[in-house]
Amino acid sequence: MSVDPATLAASILGASAVRTAPRSHPHHELPLVAPASREECVELVRAAASARIGIHVLGGGSALRGAPTSGHALILCTERLDRVLAHERDDLTFTAEAGLRVLRAQAGLRPHGQRLALAPRAEGSTLGGTVARAADGWTRKSTGFVRDQVLGIEVVTGAGKRITGGGRVVKNVSGFDLCRLFTGARASLGILLSLTFRLRSVPETRRVTRHAAADLAHAFSAARSIDQRIPDAEVLRVTRHEDGRASLLLSLAGARARVDAAIRSADDALPRGEVLAPEALEGTHHCVLRVDVQPAHTERASHVLAGLTRALRIDADIATGTIEAFSVEVQPFTEDERALLARGLSGLEALVDFPGDARAHLRREAAFGATPAEHYPVLQRLWRHFDPAGILEPGVHPWK
């Protein structure tokens, strides 16, 4: 006889930990449960695995819109797993539970002159959600991918096993690199319970400027010239605004002497810019389309996105080849738009992602850099190993 998910959760976590999801939530028909501790979370996953109850993990509320669900499932919300477990100031490491919001963690670190090299996309983005989705942002040019920030993880697998990977030191090659395996895996193999990150020092000084350009092509050419002059600029981003204007955003950060010299070099090469508050970098936006290409293709790919008729703000990073489009409109992209993208990007070996739109995600055609089909057998074996009952995030990956 099948066990009711809400009843099962209430028997482990108590009735008060089980509620219905808000109507705005994509799976609002499912019970939403919030374990109060990592132990409770492990217990819940074990029980769900033996009762074959599906689990959708909710971190900061940025769950995939439209992901298929089975009725026999629950939403596991990590909001109460938000404790800081260790902050080793002198060693620049930070360990916290996965449900801690990135912005809260940053606020706690700021008085110590330290920060995580993460750039959350939403107010509510959590440490676990950011790593599970490998959601990088403005810090990527200067500090690298999300996968390079994680030093250690604690996970409950779909089989209910509580495992650890990495550790709490900045260098570690002991055994297989589970930290990287779990970065970007969403919750398909296991649920992140806690994580250790390397920290960075807040730079002594930072100057952020925006420089207007005649059009997108001019903005790119200015960006290339700055990239030659100041290779270690913190952010160098070409923007096509919703109204068609183009500009270049430049952030210079570090020791004062260095930033002063870089400013002089930039001022020689660029028209005078508008100085922005450093917080301009931190802004959280709703990204509707993300394209990754090799750096040399950034300009071409940006023009393809600019060719879409909907009003999008397009940010392109020539150092990493990442182009992101932001919009207030969250309507799924139409067949025509997808076809235009596929045609324009063909030959660029682009990876195209529609954050937040699960249907688009699941339809990932080869033109959009989807996981090649020859990977499926390996991924399926991997998945069966971590989640033999197939309860975690049923349907978020095409190979699951």
Added chain:
Amino acid sequence: MLPAHAPEFFTTLRTLLGPERCITDQGLLLPWECDGLSHLRQLPIAVLLPETRAEVVEIVRLAAEHGIPLTARGAGTCLSGGATAAQGGALIAFTRMKRILEIDPVNRTARVEPGLVNVRLSEALKPLGLAYMPDPSSQTASTLGGNVAENSGGPHCIKHGNTTMSVLALEVVLADGSVIELGHARGRTEGPDLRGLFVGSEGTLGIVTSITFRLERIPPAELTLLASFADMRSACNGVSSVIAHGILPSAFEAIDDRTIAALEHAGKKSGYPSNAAAVLLLEFDGAAESVRAEADAATALLRAAGALRIEEAEDAAQRARLWKGRKGAYGAMGRLAPDLYVMDTVVPRSRLPEVLPAIGRICDELGLPLANVFHAGEGNLHPNISFDGRNPDQVRRVLEAGRRIVEVCLKAGGALSGEHGIGTEKREFMPLAFGPETIELLHGLKAVFDPGRLLNPDKVLPEPVTCGEMRPAVLRGRSA
């Protein structure tokens, strides 16, 4: 002894590779008996030298068919026993697959075969103003395939990261002979990061046949500092202070007095002050102004920590002079005794001042000569113990010291290895760092990729044991 079905394996391989690339003669196999961990030895049944990916695929298929374990081998400089053959197994050596397949200066990537020696890539990139950053001290000998398999580090990895941070994509031959491309030259892929899983897996999950690396531009300016201290504790405090102030040098190395003595003994003029109990080497790279600003700030902090003397060098010749002692350290130590056990552990940087004396005490108690050269900025220790592998009692004491050092480092919140990997050396210590559920999961992960346990078996993971039982470290002395 050859497995009963081996003759067929060899006949096919001799036809495929020719006799000179399929070595089975006992005498010729002797140099392949061990890697850099010289007290662990195992003669391979054969050494196979493929020249193409297709040959690698054929070798892997045949090995699977005949149940022959295969261990990939680069230059054999591994210090954890990972490149030594399994019992009854063959080595697949990449010495002949060493081409640079492509350098893309615009996107700053390079695709190479795994047998390419690390420094050869840097040499090819230099005229283009580009650099491949990970620089293990063995870079003039070790191969990029070996570096990827070990996730090697080096003096300049504190800023630029271990090898994994430079790997964009890998072409891998899986245990069944199928070929798979992991990662992508653009950097980002969707789903679990299989590329990341394979880097550092020590050849136990698949065999790498080509690697795409991310490159950097050669930094416009570099500056080196050498700071000497009257005692190691002050030097360690200097390390913590610089890091805690948010200064990130591109290299941050430490050398102790015993190493300085070994350099003098070997007649290598290090130029390091003879009254120094510890020397720190720091390097800064980047724009000229930032290099100057960071070096000035670091100098002030090192003085405050008690530095006796600080030297500075900007031009290449002067910088090379300051690095001379560091680069010559292993050669000098190698002259103290027939064998050198180069250990590799990590502790949180702030624990260095208490862990280093503890390691010194362990070696003193066991009557073993110890010298430390290490990546101080990352808390990555290399206790180096000189010994004679022909003396079983010395081997026993060295192994005992190894275990106790690992225990001290783990107790301080550290890790088993920062760059040399687990191999055979530390596989039985894995349960000290990871719980039984994790170890079991790692065994299962290995089986996902290599169900027949033919790819570098008996490395990295401890022998599977039943509930709670732990086997003692099984290490064979050279005389055994």
